[in-house]
Amino acid sequence: MLSLERRQVDSRLMEYLSPVLALMLTIITGFLIFLGLDRDPVEGLRLFFIVPISDAVGVAELGLKAAPLLLCAAGLTICYRAKIWNIGAEGHFLMGAVGATIAALQFGEGTGFWILPVVLLAGIACGALWSAIAAFLKTHFHCNEILTTIMLNYIALNLLLYAVHGPLKDPYGFSFPQSAMFGDAALLPMLIPGTRLHIGLLFALLAAVAVGVLFARTFIGFQLKVLGEDEKAAEFAGFPRKRLIWFAFLVAGGMAGLAGAAEVTGPIGQLIPQVSPGYGYTAIIVVFLGRMRAIGLILASALLALTFLGGEMMQIGMNLPKAMTGLFQGLLLFYLLTCDAFIHYRIRLTRKHVTASAGTNTPLATQES
Amino acid sequence: MTAAARLRLEHIVKEYPGCRANDGIDLTVAPGEIHALLGENGAGKSTLMKVIYGVIQPDEGTLYWDGEKLTLQGPAHARQLGIGMVFQHFSLFETLTVAENIALGLPASEARDRKKLEQRIRDVSTHYGMALDPRRHVHSLSTGERQRVEIVRCLIQDSRLLILDEPTSVLTPQEVADLFRTLRQLASEGCSILFISHKLQEVRDLCHHATVLRNGKVTGECDPTETSTDAIARLMVGDETPLSTDVPPATPGAPLLEVSGLSYASDDPFGTALRDITMELRAGEIVGIAGVAGNGQDELLRALSGEYKAAANQVRFDGQAVGQMGPDARRRAGIAVVPEERLGRGAVPDMSLVDNTLLTASAQGMVSKGWVAYRKVREYAARVRDRFQVKSDGVEATARSLSGGNLQKFIIGREALQAPKLLVASHPTWGVDVGSAVAIHQVLVELRDKGAAVLLISEDLDELFELCTRMGALCGGRLSPLVPTESLSIEQLGQWMAGDFADAAGEVNHAVA
Numbered sequence: 001m002l003s004l005e006r007r008q009v010d011s012r013l014m015e016y017l018s019p020v021l022a023l024m025l026t027i028i029t030g031f032l033i034f035l036g037l038d039r040d041p042v043e044g045l046r047l048f049f050i051v052p053i054s055d056a057v058g059v060a061e062l063g064l065k066a067a068p069l070l071l072c073a074a075g076l077t078i079c080y081r082a083k084i085w086n087i088g089a090e091g092h093f094l095m096g097a098v099g100a101t102i103a104a105l106q107f108g109e110g111t112g113f114w115i116l117p118v119v120l121l122a123g124i125a126c127g128a129l130w131s132a133i134a135a136f137l138k139t140h141f142h143c144n145e146i147l148t149t150i151m152l153n154y155i156a157l158n159l160l161l162y163a164v165h166g167p168l169k170d171p172y173g174f175s176f177p178q179s180a181m182f183g184d185a186a187l188l189p190m191l192i193p194g195t196r197l198h199i200g201l202l203f204a205l206l207a208a209v210a211v212g213v214l215f216a217r218t219f220i221g222f223q224l225k226v227l228g229e230d231e232k233a234a235e236f237a238g239f240p241r242k243r244l245i246w247f248a249f250l251v252a253g254g255m256a257g258l259a260g261a262a263e264v265t266g267p268i269g270q271l272i273p274q275v276s277p278g279y280g281y282t283a284i285i286v287v288f289l290g291r292m293r294a295i296g297l298i299l300a301s302a303l304l305a306l307t308f309l310g311g312e313m314m315q316i317g318m319n320l321p322k323a324m325t326g327l328f329q330g331l332l333l334f335y336l337l338t339c340d341a342f343i344h345y346r347i348r349l350t351r352k353h354v355t356a357s358a359g360t361n362t363p364l365a366t367q368e369s
Numbered sequence: 370m371t372a373a374a375r376l377r378l379e380h381i382v383k384e385y386p387g388c389r390a391n392d393g394i395d396l397t398v399a400p401g402e403i404h405a406l407l408g409e410n411g412a413g414k415s416t417l418m419k420v421i422y423g424v425i426q427p428d429e430g431t432l433y434w435d436g437e438k439l440t441l442q443g444p445a446h447a448r449q450l451g452i453g454m455v456f457q458h459f460s461l462f463e464t465l466t467v468a469e470n471i472a473l474g475l476p477a478s479e480a481r482d483r484k485k486l487e488q489r490i491r492d493v494s495t496h497y498g499m500a501l502d503p504r505r506h507v508h509s510l511s512t513g514e515r516q517r518v519e520i521v522r523c524l525i526q527d528s529r530l531l532i533l534d535e536p537t538s539v540l541t542p543q544e545v546a547d548l549f550r551t552l553r554q555l556a557s558e559g560c561s562i563l564f565i566s567h568k569l570q571e572v573r574d575l576c577h578h579a580t581v582l583r584n585g586k587v588t589g590e591c592d593p594t595e596t597s598t599d600a601i602a603r604l605m606v607g608d609e610t611p612l613s614t615d616v617p618p619a620t621p622g623a624p625l626l627e628v629s630g631l632s633y634a635s636d637d638p639f640g641t642a643l644r645d646i647t648m649e650l651r652a653g654e655i656v657g658i659a660g661v662a663g664n665g666q667d668e669l670l671r672a673l674s675g676e677y678k679a680a681a682n683q684v685r686f687d688g689q690a691v692g693q694m695g696p697d698a699r700r701r702a703g704i705a706v707v708p709e710e711r712l713g714r715g716a717v718p719d720m721s722l723v724d725n726t727l728l729t730a731s732a733q734g735m736v737s738k739g740w741v742a743y744r745k746v747r748e749y750a751a752r753v754r755d756r757f758q759v760k761s762d763g764v765e766a767t768a769r770s771l772s773g774g775n776l777q778k779f780i781i782g783r784e785a786l787q788a789p790k791l792l793v794a795s796h797p798t799w800g801v802d803v804g805s806a807v808a809i810h811q812v813l814v815e816l817r818d819k820g821a822a823v824l825l826i827s828e829d830l831d832e833l834f835e836l837c838t839r840m841g842a843l844c845g846g847r848l849s850p851l852v853p854t855e856s857l858s859i860e861q862l863g864q865w866m867a868g869d870f871a872d873a874a875g876e877v878n879h880a881v882a
Contacts, residue, residue, distance in 0.1 A: 009770060010719070217743075219736045222727055230717040235676055236708060237728045238696030 004341070005348045014343045019289050019300070022335035029331050039318055047317045048310035048328070058309070060195035064267060065305035066298075068093065068276075070204035071259035072283030073301055074211045075252030077292045081215060083228035084248050088134055088149030089256040090280025091156035092127040096257025097264045098156075098163055099126025101179050101271040104186035104264070105168065115185040120261045127257015128250045130156060135249035139242045153280070164273055179271035188266045200262035205298065207255055212294030224248060256280060277308060277325075285333045288340075304329065373436030375400045375530055375561040376421070376452075381430035383416050390416040391427070392585035398530065403552060403562045405572040405593060408582035409605055409802045410773060414565050417582070418532055421563070422454045423447040448474070453523025454532045457539075459515050461507045468503035471522045493524050497551045512661055513544040520551070531555065532563045537571055538828060539661055542863035549575050567605070569598045570831075581605055606803045614810040617818075619838040622652035625822045626673075626791055627685040633672055641665040643672060644846045650791065655813060655823040656851055657837035659830060660866050662796075665846035666826045667709065670795050673824070674706040675699040687790060701732055705789035707781055709796045709826075715780045716768040722779060723764050726750040730783055749786070757782035758808065774805025785812050792816055795826040810836060830859070844868035 027045060034044035052058050072089040079086040103122035107115050134152060137143035161177070170180040188198040215221040223239045224247075234241060259279065264271050282304050289303070290296030311325030376398040383391040390413045398404045408414050419425045421432070423441030432439045434450060441447050444454075461470050468487050472480035480486065487503040494501040499517040507515060516536060523531055533552075537545045552562055552575065566572055572579055572593050579593045581604040589604040602612050626649065633643040643665050650656050660666060671677040673684065675696040684692040691699055696706075708714045716725045727735060727746050735745050750764040759779045761771050768776055777797060784792060794813065798806040813823050813836060826843075827833050833840055834854060841849040842865035849865035 009767070217740055219727075219731065219739050219741050222724070222741060225724075226717055226720070226728060229719055230713055232710070232714040233717045233728060236674070236696065236706070236714045238675060238698075238700065 001349070003348055004345045007344060007346050010343050011346075014339075015291060018339035018343065019291070019296075019336060021339045022289070022332055023303070025335040025339075026328060026331045029335075030328060033327070037320065039320070044314075044318060047313045048324070049306060051317070052306060052309035052313055056192075057195055060192055060197040061309060062302060062305050063191075063197045063201045064195075065308050066301040067201040067204040068259040068263055068279040069283050069286050069304055070297060070301035071200075071207050071262070072256045072280050073286035073290065073297050074204070074207040075255030076283055076287045077211050077290075077297065078214065078224065079248045079252050080287055081221075081228050081292055082224040082244060082248050084138075084245060085146045086131070086134065086149050086249065086252055087146055087284065088131060088152050088280070089252065089283050090276060090278065091149065091153035092130050092253040092256035093260040093263075093276055093280045094153075094156040094160045095130040096123035096127035096260025097271060097275045098160055098168075098260075099123045099257065100261030100264050101163070101168055101182075104182040105180060107183055107186055109183040109185075111183075111185045113185075115183075116188065116265065119182075119186045119265055120258060123261020123264075124254040124257045127255070127260060128253040130257070131249045131253025132246075135246050138249075139245055160271075160275070161273055164271055168271060170270075177273055181270045182265060186265055187269060188262060196267045198262070198266040200259070200266050203258060203262060204301075207258075208294045208297045211297075215292075220244070220247065256283075282307075282329060285329055285336075289332065289336055304332075307332075374398060374433070375402075375435065376563075377433040377436075378417075378421070379431045379433070381417065381420055381427045381432075383413075383420060383425065383427050389585050391420070393430070394582070394585070394587055396580055396587070398561045398563060400529075400561055401556050401559045402578060403556050403564055403576045405576035405579035406563055406565045406582065407567065407569070407572060407579055407601065407605055409567060410800050411584075411802065412582040412605070413585040414582060415534070416585075418454070418534060418563075418565060421447075422452060422532060448526055448528075451527055451529035452532070453526060453528030453530070455516065455519040455523065455534065455536060457534045457536075459519055461515055461518060463508035464506065466504055466506050467501060467510075467518050470507060470518060471503075471525060474522055475526070489525055490521060494521050497524070497554055498547070499551055512539045512663075513541070513547070516540070516548070524555075528560065530561045530563065532565070534565045535567075536564070537566065537568065541661060541866040542830070542859055543867065545571070568831075569593075569601050572601070573598065583607060602803065611807050612803065613835070614807055614814060616810075616814055616836055619654050619817060621654040621838060622820060624649050625652045625687060626650040626824075628673075629683055629685075631672060631679055631683045633668055633677055633679065635668050641668060641846045643668050646672075646846075646848050648848060648851055650822040650824060652790070652820050652822055653817055654838040655817050655825055655836050657825045657827065657833035657840035657854070658843050658848070658851075659827065659833055659840060659862055660843035662828060664844050666795060666843060668846065669843065669848075670706065670708060670793060670826065673704065673793050674708075675704075697732075700729065700787075703790035705729075705784035705787060705792045707777075707784055707792065707794040707797055709799070711773070711776050711780055712768060716776060718769040719767055721765045721767055722754065722759075722761060722771075723747050723750045725768050725779070726753065726764075726783055730787055733787060753779060753782040753786055756786070757812065772802075774801040777801050778805055778808055781809055781812050785816055788819075789816070789821060791822045791824070793824045793826070796828060797825070798827075798829065798832060806832075830862070834859075842866045 030045060031041045034041035053062050072093060076086060076089055100119050100123035103119045130152060134145050134148045137148050138145050164177040164179060168179045170178060173180065188200055191197045191199050191201060215225065224244055226237065226239060227234045227241060227244050263275055268275065286297060286300045286304050290300035307325050307328045311322045314320040314324040315322055374397045378394060378396040381391050381394045394417055406414055420427050423443045423446055468483060468490060471490060472486060490501065490503040499521065501514065501517050501521060507518065536548060540548065556562055564576055576593050579591050580587055581589045581601065583605060591601065593601065599612060628646055628648050631643060631646040635642055641664055646669065672679055675694055679692040681690040681692040686702060686704060689702060691702060712718045717728065723746050726749050727741065730749055733749060735742055747764060753759065754761060754764055757778045759782065760775045771779065781797060797809050801809065813825065817823050825833065825837060837854050839851045839853050840857060841851040842862055844866055845868050849870055
C-alpha cells in the first residue's frame with residue numbers, strides 16, 4: 001500500500017526539483033492535449049515553446065512581457081514571505097497605469113527630462129495607494145486580504161474602463177475607448193534599438209535583486225519572514241506587525257504600479273482597456289514557481305512570459321484559441337502545487353500487519369476476572 | 370500472584386523513521402497491581418502505551434491478555450476487552466454534560482437510557498470517593514474533576530486495566546492525595562493500574578512495582594517502596610547525568626521589579642483574567658509561582674514581557690515605569706522572557722538556530738541601520754551552543770530538529786547571554802530530560818548569583834521548592850502572598866493553588882482584593 005508520510009526534514013532537493021518536474025509534466029500533458037485536439041503534438045509544442053524565441057525580436061518580446069511579470073512578482077514575494085496573501089497585483093498594476101496616464105496627459109507634448117520620472121512616480125503612488133486600502137482594511141478591521149484584494153482588482157478594472165470611456169478618453173480618438181498618445185518626453189527609452197524592449201526590464205531586474213537582498217541581509221526582511229513563519233514568535237519578539245503589513249502592501253503596490261506605468265509609457269504609449277493580459281494574476285504563479293528567490297523569479301517570469309507569446313502563436317499557427325495561454329499556466333501551477341507536496345511528504349510503501357493469531361480476536365469483555 | 374498475568378508484553382518493537390521508540394520491551398502486570406512505567410520524555414513510554422491501547426501496531430512482539438495471545442484491532446477493541454485509558458490531555462467536550470460525555474464512549478444500547486446511566490455514574494463515583502454530578506457541564510469543572518470524568522468513563526466500561534498517563538501533572542497536592550486513595554481502592558478490588566510518570570516520589574508512594582525505560586529499552590525493574598529515589602533516577606537517566614543542582618542560599622538585594630494592582634482581562638475567551646496582581650522582586654533572588662496551568666500564568670508572562678500592555682505605573686522595573694512598553698523596549702531595559710511554548714513562540718520551528726538567535730538577541734549589536742551582521746549572529750549562536758552544551762547539527766540546524774531539552778537550553782542560553790536583569794521563565798523544564806533540566810536549573814541559579822532577579826513560573830513543585838527563595842501560587846488570575854520557601858508548607862501551597870487564600874490575609878496584607 002502507498003501512503004504519504006511527513007518527512008522529518010523538508011527536502012531541499014525537492015524544493016528546487018519541483019518546478020522542473022512541474023514543467024516536464026506540463027509539457028507531457030500539453031503533448032496529450034494537442035493529440036486530443038487532432039494537432040501534431042511535436043509541432044504544437046515547438047510553436048508554443050520554441051518558435052516565439054527563435055530570433056532576436058522574439059527574445060526582446062519575451063523580455064517585454066517578462067518585465068511586468070517580474071516587477072509584480074517581486075512585490076508579491078514580499079507579501080507572501082510574510083504570508084500576506086495579496087492577490088491584488090492586477091489591481092495595483094491597472095491603477096498604476098491609470099495614474100501614469102493622468103500624469104502623462106498633463107504634459108502633452110511638453111519636453112523635460114523630469115517628465116518621465118514624474119509620470120512613473122505617479123504610477124508607483126497610485127499602485128501603492130490602491131494597495132493601502134487593503135492594508136488599512138487588514139490592520140484595522142482584520143479583513144481577509146485575499147477577498148479585499150480580489151474585489152479591489154475588479155473595482156480597479158472598472159475605474160480603468162470608466163477612465164478610458166470618460167475623463168481620459170482621447171477627444172480626437174474617434175470615440176475609441178482609449179487615451180491620447182503620450183508625448184515623447186513621457187515615454188520610456190528603448191533598451192535595444194529596433195525592438196520594443198524598453199528599460200522597464202532593468203527596473204524589474206533591479207526589483208528582483210532588491211527583494212533578494214531584502215530577505216538575505218536586512219532586519220526588516222527577517223522580521224517579515226518571522227511574521228510569515230510564526231506569528232506568535234513575531235509577537236513574542238515584539239516585531240511591529242502592523243508596520244510590517246503596511247510595508248509589504250505598499251512596496252508590492254508600488255512595484256506593480258510601476259509595472260503598470262511602464263506598460264503605458266513603454267510599448268503601448270497610451271492607456272487602453274486591455275493594458276494587462278492578466279500580468280498581476282500570472283505573477284502569482286511566477287512567485288511560487290520562482291521559489292521566492294531572485295534568480296528563480298527571473299527564470300519563472302521568463303517562462304510565464306513565454307506562455308503569453310506561445311498563446312499568440314497558437315492563434316496564428318494552429319488555429320487554436322488564446323485560452324491556450326491560460327491552460328498552460330493553469331497546468332503549470334497545478335503540477336507545481338502537486339509536486340510541492342513532496343517537499344514536506346514522501347511516499348512510503350507500507351506493508352499491512354496481519355499477524356496470524358487464531359481464536360484470540362473474539363471480544364472477551366463479558367469474562368469476569 | 371495468580372496464574373495468568375492480566376497483561377504481558379513480550380519483546381515489543383516499534384520503529385519510527387530515524388528512531389527505534391520501543392526496542393524489545395517486556396512487561397508484566399498482575400491483577401490488582403499498581404505498576405509504574407517510569408522514564409524520561411522520549412524513553413518510549415507513550416509509544417508503549419499506544420501499543421497497549423491498540424492505537425498503533427507493534428512491528429514485532431506479542432501481547433498476552435489474561436494469558437491469551439492478543440492482536441488489538443484498535444482502541445475500541447481494547448476498551449471492549451476492558452483496557453481503559455486516561456490521557457494526559459483530556460478528550461472531553463466542554464459544552465456537554467458529564468453524562469453526555471460518558472455516553473459518547475458507550476455502545477448505543479447503554480447510552481440510550483440516560484436516567485440509568487446517570488445513576489450508574491453516581492454509583493461508581495461515590496463508591497470510589499470521586500464526587501461527580503452527571504448533569505454538570507464539563508466547562509464548569511475543575512481540572513481535577515475533569516480527570517474524574519475520564520476515570521469514571523473507564524470504570525463504567527468495567528475496565529480491568531486502567532492506564533493513566535502522567536495523571537498528577539495537572540493536579541494540586543490535595544487532589545493528588547484524593548486520586549491515590551481512589552486508585553488504591555480500585556487496585557484492592559482487582560483492577561490493574563498502569564501508572565505512567567516521571568515523578569519518583571509519587572511512584573514510591575503509590576506503586577507496587579516499577580518498570581524503568583530508557584531509550585526504548587527496559588533498564589530495570591524494582592519495588593519502588595524499597596528502592597531509593599536516587600537509585601530509580603539512575604535507572605532512568607543513566608550514569609553520566611547529574612541528578613540535581615546544588616543551590617547555595619540566595620542574597621537578595623534591592624527591589625527590581627514592582628507590579629502593583631495589575632489587572633488584565635484576556636483577549637482570549639478561554640483565557641484567565643489577571644486580578645489585582647501585586648508583587649515585588651529583588652535582585653539576586655528566584656521567586657517561584659506555582660499553580661495548575663491555565664490559572665493566569667500565560668497572561669502574567671505576557672504582562673511582564675510586554676506582549677500585553679498595562680498602565681505605565683502598574684509595572685515598574687529598575688526605577689522605570691515600563692507598563693506601556695512593548696516587548697522590544699522591555700528587552701532593551703533588561704527583561705528577558707522564556708515562554709512556555711518553545712516551538713512556535715520562543716523559537717520559530719522551521720528557522721535555523723542562527724535566525725532564532727536574531728529573533729530576540731538583535732539588540733546585541735547584530736543589526737546596524739537595518740542591516741543584519743550575520744557573522745555576529747552566527748558567532749552568538751555558536752557561543753550559546755557551546756556554553757550551554759546544546760546538541761545540534763551545527764548552528765544552521767532548524768529549531769524543530771532539536772530535542773525539547775536541547776532547544777530549551779538554547780532558548781534559555783540565548784536570553785541568559787544577554788545578561789538580563791530579570792529573567793521570567795515559564796515551565797522551563799516541562800518535558801525536558803533530567804540532564805537538561807539540571808543544566809537549566811544551573812543557568813537560573815547562576816543568573817541569580819550574578820545579581821539578576823528570576824521569576825520562575827512552574828507546575829513542578831519539586832523544582833520550585835529546590836530553587837526558589839520565595840514562592841506563592843496563582844489561581845484564577847489571583848496571586849497568593851509570596852513567602853520565603855523555608856516557611857512554606859506543601860499543604861499551605863496546595864490550598865493557595867486551589868484558590869483558598871483565606872488564612873493568608875492576615876499574614877501579608879496585600880493578599881487578596
